[in-house]
Amino acid sequence: MAVGTNMSANIRDIAKAAGVSVSTVSKALNGYSSVSDATRAKVLRIANELRYEPNAAARALVGQRSMTLGVSLTTGLTHPFFGSLLGGIDRALQEKGYDLIYLSQAHINPEYSLVRHCRTRNVEGVLVFGFQDTDRDFVELIDSDLPAVFIDLDIQASRIGMVTSDNAQATREAVRHLHALGHRRIAYIAGLADSYVEKLRKQGFRQGLLENGLSERSEYRAGEDFTRESGYEAMHRLLSLEERPTAVVCCSDMSAFGAMEAAEERGLSIPEDVSVVGFDDIEAARSVRPALTTIRQDMPRMGYEAVMLLDRLIAEETDSISELPKRVVLPTEWISRDSCGPAPGRIE
Amino acid sequence: MAVGTNMSANIRDIAKAAGVSVSTVSKALNGYSSVSDATRAKVLRIANELRYEPNAAARALVGQRSMTLGVSLTTGLTHPFFGSLLGGIDRALQEKGYDLIYLSQAHINPEYSLVRHCRTRNVEGVLVFGFQDTDRDFVELIDSDLPAVFIDLDIQASRIGMVTSDNAQATREAVRHLHALGHRRIAYIAGLADSYVEKLRKQGFRQGLLENGLSERSEYRAGEDFTRESGYEAMHRLLSLEERPTAVVCCSDMSAFGAMEAAEERGLSIPEDVSVVGFDDIEAARSVRPALTTIRQDMPRMGYEAVMLLDRLIAEETDSISELPKRVVLPTEWISRDSCGPAPGRIE
DNA sequence: TTGAAAGCGCTAACAG
DNA sequence: CTGTTAGCGCTTTCAA
Numbered sequence: 001m002a003v004g005t006n007m008s009a010n011i012r013d014i015a016k017a018a019g020v021s022v023s024t025v026s027k028a029l030n031g032y033s034s035v036s037d038a039t040r041a042k043v044l045r046i047a048n049e050l051r052y053e054p055n056a057a058a059r060a061l062v063g064q065r066s067m068t069l070g071v072s073l074t075t076g077l078t079h080p081f082f083g084s085l086l087g088g089i090d091r092a093l094q095e096k097g098y099d100l101i102y103l104s105q106a107h108i109n110p111e112y113s114l115v116r117h118c119r120t121r122n123v124e125g126v127l128v129f130g131f132q133d134t135d136r137d138f139v140e141l142i143d144s145d146l147p148a149v150f151i152d153l154d155i156q157a158s159r160i161g162m163v164t165s166d167n168a169q170a171t172r173e174a175v176r177h178l179h180a181l182g183h184r185r186i187a188y189i190a191g192l193a194d195s196y197v198e199k200l201r202k203q204g205f206r207q208g209l210l211e212n213g214l215s216e217r218s219e220y221r222a223g224e225d226f227t228r229e230s231g232y233e234a235m236h237r238l239l240s241l242e243e244r245p246t247a248v249v250c251c252s253d254m255s256a257f258g259a260m261e262a263a264e265e266r267g268l269s270i271p272e273d274v275s276v277v278g279f280d281d282i283e284a285a286r287s288v289r290p291a292l293t294t295i296r297q298d299m300p301r302m303g304y305e306a307v308m309l310l311d312r313l314i315a316e317e318t319d320s321i322s323e324l325p326k327r328v329v330l331p332t333e334w335i336s337r338d339s340c341g342p343a344p345g346r347i348e
Numbered sequence: 349m350a351v352g353t354n355m356s357a358n359i360r361d362i363a364k365a366a367g368v369s370v371s372t373v374s375k376a377l378n379g380y381s382s383v384s385d386a387t388r389a390k391v392l393r394i395a396n397e398l399r400y401e402p403n404a405a406a407r408a409l410v411g412q413r414s415m416t417l418g419v420s421l422t423t424g425l426t427h428p429f430f431g432s433l434l435g436g437i438d439r440a441l442q443e444k445g446y447d448l449i450y451l452s453q454a455h456i457n458p459e460y461s462l463v464r465h466c467r468t469r470n471v472e473g474v475l476v477f478g479f480q481d482t483d484r485d486f487v488e489l490i491d492s493d494l495p496a497v498f499i500d501l502d503i504q505a506s507r508i509g510m511v512t513s514d515n516a517q518a519t520r521e522a523v524r525h526l527h528a529l530g531h532r533r534i535a536y537i538a539g540l541a542d543s544y545v546e547k548l549r550k551q552g553f554r555q556g557l558l559e560n561g562l563s564e565r566s567e568y569r570a571g572e573d574f575t576r577e578s579g580y581e582a583m584h585r586l587l588s589l590e591e592r593p594t595a596v597v598c599c600s601d602m603s604a605f606g607a608m609e610a611a612e613e614r615g616l617s618i619p620e621d622v623s624v625v626g627f628d629d630i631e632a633a634r635s636v637r638p639a640l641t642t643i644r645q646d647m648p649r650m651g652y653e654a655v656m657l658l659d660r661l662i663a664e665e666t667d668s669i670s671e672l673p674k675r676v677v678l679p680t681e682w683i684s685r686d687s688c689g690p691a692p693g694r695i696e
Numbered sequence: 697t698t699g700a701a702a703g704c705g706c707t708a709a710c711a712g
Numbered sequence: 713c714t715g716t717t718a719g720c721g722c723t724t725t726c727a728a
Contacts, residue, residue, distance in 0.1 A: 008467055010720095010721055010722085011721065011722065011723095012721080012722095020698075020699085021698065021699045021700075022699090022700095022721090022722080022723095023698080023699060023700080023701095023722095023723075023724075024697085024698055024699070026722065026723055026724085027697095027698090027723090027724095030723085034697060034698085035697070035698085036697060036698090039697080039698085051464075053464050053467045053468045054468055054721085054722080055409070055468065055470070055720090055721050055722070056405075056468050056469050056470065057404075057405040057406075057408040057409045057414070057470055057720090057721080057722095058405075058409055058704090058720075058721035058722040058723090059721080059722060059723080060405040060704090060722095061403070061405045061406055061409055061703095061704045061705065061706090061720090061721080061722075061723095062703080062704050062721085062722050062723045062724080063703095063704060063723080063724095064704095064722080064723070066405070071450075082431055082434075083430050083431055086430075086450075090450075090452050093452050094452050094457075099449055099450070099451075099452070099469060100449065100450040100452070101447055101448065101449050101450070102419075102434075102438075102447070102448040102449070102450060103447075104438050104441050104442055104447070104448070116399075116401050119356055119401045120401045120402055120403065120404050121404050121447060122403070122404065122405055228635070254635075257635040260635075261635075264637070283632070284630075284631070284632030284635060284636070287576065287602075287605040287609075287632055287636055288632070288635055288636055288637070289608075289612070289636065289637045358704095358705055358706085359705065359706065359707095360705080360706095368714075368715085369714065369715045369716075370705090370706080370707095370715090371706095371707075371708080371714075371715065371716080371717090372713085372714055372715070374706065374707055374708085375707090375708095375713095375714090378707085382713060382714085383713070383714085384713060384714090387713080387714085402705085402706080403704090403705050403706070405704090405705080405706095406704075406705035406706040406707090406720090407705080407706060407707080408706095408720090409704090409705080409706075409707095409719095409720045409721065409722090410705085410706050410707045410708080410719080410720050411707080411708095411719095411720060412706080412707070412720095
């Protein structure tokens with residue numbers, strides 16, 4: 001017997017045992033109405049006794065739906081996001097009856113093609129996380145008719161959707177909070193410059209400044225990407241300024257951790273000397289000292305919504321110009337902990 | 349056209365275009381030697397032009413290998429481990445040409461059966477993480493002939509393997525380090541009592557005590573599970589002892605974070621008053637203050653080895669009594685950071 | 697309400 | 713070296 005073969009009973013075994021034809025079994029199993037109740041009952045009973053399991057490959061082959069979704073990530077899987085995202089994905093998967101196949105990160109390999117991988121595996125739609133709109137696989141995906149939902153990447157294409165947080169609103173609100181605490185010199189430690197979320201967060205930050213009567217200072221912008229290292233470097237630069245900021249909002253919790261470390265190295269206390277706010281609310285945010293005030297993204301919800309949207313995209317007829325909303329924007333939440341306090345010198 | 353159908357060229361299209369039979373195409377594509385070089389070259393060229401992608405479902409159906417592995421987790425996916433584990437899994441997957449299907453956490457549902465899920469999806473072997481040997485799906489898996497590799501769970505069964513860290517050695521060494529720093533009152537904050545790793549860590553801890561001429565004190569044992577909360581409670585208990593420990597080794601980094609918080613609440617400094625050591629070396633361990641001294645598990649390596657072992661288990665003939673080693677035990681690494689120092693009152 | 701037959705895309709004897 | 717044929721497990725016309 002070949003390795004990996006499904007050795008359990010098949011539809012023909014059931015047919016034989018029930019004394020009916022395979023097609024009748026198929027109909028009974030699939031709940032068609034054109035089967036007598038007696039026959040159906042018998043088939044179902046026998047299927048159960050024989051511990052029958054449908055063969056997904058055979059089903060997919062006859063042109064049925066494969067009920068398979070793919071997930072592809074470019075960001076290291078170690079990304080603290082991914083775990084929480086998966087939680088929500090899982091729930092939606094169960095609700096809709098899909099299975100999830102992990103499309104490996106072979107993107108480095110020039111031979112590899114995400115779309116081809118999906119075709120080979122009969123993937124009905126794909127969840128995409130951590131892509132840039134310059135990636136090769138990205139372009140290929142857009143050109144294909146494969147339904148896809150991107151996390152945090154805004155795309156306009158026929159069967160492409162996206163889910164993201166309300167990034168602009170989040171940073172805007174952060175500025176408001178900080179302003180209320182008396183801060184007037186507020187800096188921003190940015191993430192990857194050409195990422196979708198980064199643009200919106202920066203934009204929200206600016207708007208927040210504006211709304212609170214604060215002016216934008218170019219020297220108050222630092223940061224390269226979402227890493228700890230970037231936050232660390234950026235904070236050092238910020239704190240070496242003649243007139244240093246009293247508060248800084250960071251593009252990620254990791255970058256905030258780096259920023260905190262830099263402040264500490266300079267003998268500055270948080271939040272007494274500088275307030276720091278993060279973004280994401282990863283698990284470690286509450287473990288760090290001082291506990292990090294941050295902007296929470298609801299990752300499980302994002303995962304859940306992504307699958308639900310993908311399901312709608314798949315159901316949609318290829319050629320129909322649908323009115324289906326293809327963007328899901330989720331609210332963030334301000335999580336107040338200990339890394340933010342009143343601006344120094346301010347009487348509370 | 350049915351949704352999810354693979355619309356690309358198939359083997360017959362190639363045959364037609366190349367003017368040969370489908371079986372010749374199949375042979376050429378699969379690298380059989382019984383095809384002339386000229387024919388092979390032509391077939392390959394045309395397959396390429398037609399952007400041919402083999403249909404995995406059809407292959408699996410004819411009894412070929414499905415090249416699909418499954419992964420099942422009971423521990424919350426948010427477990428900081430999972431991401432790093434997946435990194436190593438991914439690499440091995442690519443090397444061996446497998447795809448990975450995520451077997452959803454429907455374990456709660458009494459209808460759900462992991463083994464049946466695997467059969468339906470033609471899964472050749474399954475990676476299992478976070479199970480207890482009392483789980484229903486666990487028992488079913490052992491009884492089946494489905495190859496499986498457990499992470500951190502020791503099983504003796506025909507086609508079952510496991511990969512784990514050298515837990516006993518790790519805690520033993522931790523005690524040695526602490527002893528060398530002058531600590532004599534060393535406590536242990538334990539994890540889930542009946543977990544495999546816990547037994548070994550406790551055992552190693554005891555042995556460490558013994559080897560360093562220290563006696564075991566029952567009041568120096570605390571902790572319920574691997575969570576932060578457990579570490580927090582345990583540390584409070586430990587620190588309220590008349591003769592409180594000067595060092596504590598924790599079953600996880602999360603639990604160490606909780607312990608640190610408890611110490612802090614009691615106005616104790618780390619490491620001046622108490623030294624703390626964690627277990628795992630999750631990313632946050634270096635971000636916490638003081639940075640956590642801990643025992644690193646090489647998670648990517650564990651994932652990698654797990655897949656490799658599973659591959660061997662799959663290759664193994666079902667009935668052969670093999671000499672294949674089914675246990676992989678990986679070394680841990682002592683990561684020295686700032687949460688451990690000389691015992692209080694000791695002249696350094 | 698049931699069954700016979702065709703066929704999804706592919707591989708594997710077996711013949712030529 | 714190449715082609716013919718059967719069949720993997722399933723669904724789906726089409727007839728009965």
